[in-house]
Amino acid sequence: MIDNKFELGFFPTPIQSLKRLSEKYPGYNLFIKRDDNSGLASGGNKTRKLEYLIKQALDNGCDTIVTSGAQQSNHCRQTAAACSVAGLECNLLLGGDEPEKYQGNLLLSYFLGAKLHFSGESRKGELSQQLIKQVEKQGKKCYLIPYGGSNIVGAIGFVNAVKELKLQISENNLNFDYIFFASSSGGTQAGFMLGIEMFGIATELIPISIDKDETNGLRLEEVVLSVVNEGIQLFNIARKFEPEDIKLNREYDKPGYGVITDNEKFAITELATTEGILLDPVYTGRAFYGMLDYLKKGLIPKGSNVLFWHTGGLPSNFYYADKLK
Numbered sequence: 001m002i003d004n005k006f007e008l009g010f011f012p013t014p015i016q017s018l019k020r021l022s023e024k025y026p027g028y029n030l031f032i033k034r035d036d037n038s039g040l041a042s043g044g045n046k047t048r049k050l051e052y053l054i055k056q057a058l059d060n061g062c063d064t065i066v067t068s069g070a071q072q073s074n075h076c077r078q079t080a081a082a083c084s085v086a087g088l089e090c091n092l093l094l095g096g097d098e099p100e101k102y103q104g105n106l107l108l109s110y111f112l113g114a115k116l117h118f119s120g121e122s123r124k125g126e127l128s129q130q131l132i133k134q135v136e137k138q139g140k141k142c143y144l145i146p147y148g149g150s151n152i153v154g155a156i157g158f159v160n161a162v163k164e165l166k167l168q169i170s171e172n173n174l175n176f177d178y179i180f181f182a183s184s185s186g187g188t189q190a191g192f193m194l195g196i197e198m199f200g201i202a203t204e205l206i207p208i209s210i211d212k213d214e215t216n217g218l219r220l221e222e223v224v225l226s227v228v229n230e231g232i233q234l235f236n237i238a239r240k241f242e243p244e245d246i247k248l249n250r251e252y253d254k255p256g257y258g259v260i261t262d263n264e265k266f267a268i269t270e271l272a273t274t275e276g277i278l279l280d281p282v283y284t285g286r287a288f289y290g291m292l293d294y295l296k297k298g299l300i301p302k303g304s305n306v307l308f309w310h311t312g313g314l315p316s317n318f319y320y321a322d323k324l325k
């Protein structure tokens with residue numbers, strides 16, 4: 001299952017030591033995993049999910065993809081790019097109304113040839129079935145990718161990412177006590193949990209929640225649990241997961257999705273000026289701030305090896321420029 005994919009990215013993505021940043025937060029050995037360099041139209045974590053989702057779409061004989069997100073969705077931009085590579089039509093259902101000016105990810109999705117549909121109030125695929133009906137009237141065969149690509153098929157991308165990490169750990173004689181990352185639609189977190197269970201890596205996940213809103217009536221914790229439980233069946237894992245097994249830090253999502261505060265600005269500047277690595281203001285900036293806060297407050301033991309999993313998102317900086325400076 002793990003090997004049944006349509007290749008879209010450059011893997012393994014590199015792991016770097018954050019030497020200068022570690023000096024600023026004494027007692028911690030900080031590392032970063034560069035999924036922002038996954039190679040697909042400026043990269044990001046959705047590339048991993050799309051390798052499995054696009055494969056299934058092609059296997060099912062579909063010629064058209066439908067997916068959804070915010071106008072600055074990195075998932076939608078990478079899906080549009082994946083469709084270009086695979087020769088599929090791409091339909092994006094994007095929250096809000098059509099803006100006068102296309103910027104950031106929206107501009108890139110447009111370059112990548114996606115058909116753009118604006119869905120007003122909803123940004124999480126609530127109108128997908130309507131759009132599918134409309135597209136199928138034109139004789140197309142649609143494959144629906146859920147919001148964020150977060151079903152079990154997409155999550156396999158992160159099961160495979162754990163396999164990739166395990167190899168890097170053994171080749172480089174590393175170990176990571178903690179892995180911090182931005183969690184939002186749940187597929188990344190669910191895939192990590194399943195992968196750790198399957199490949200036996202000794203690490204603790206610290207997922208930082210980015211979005212306080214529900215998705216189609218479900219809280220993020222519920223989405224993660226349901227995808228994990230699907231994975232348990234699919235991979236024949238002899239363990240049951242309960243709601244209390246789903247760890248999620250909600251400390252930093254309170255301002256709301258895509259609302260930029262001093263936290264995100266601080267995190268972006270801190271990493272940029274110590275290591276020359278760029279974050280984004282919606283996901284990785286918020287999660288990286290969360291990690292720095294843990295280090296400052298000593299919430300994890302000194303001496304720990306800490307990995308930040310960079311999930312991408314660079315293009316939205318240009319859309320949020322006015323709020324960032």
Ligand SMILES: *Cc1c(COP(=O)(O)O)cnc(C)c1O
Nearest residue numbers: 074184185186188283311312313
């Ligand atoms: C989508 C996304 C995430 C969150 O991943 P999920 O699988 O949706 O939880 C994190 N960072 C970036 C940059 C993203 O685009």
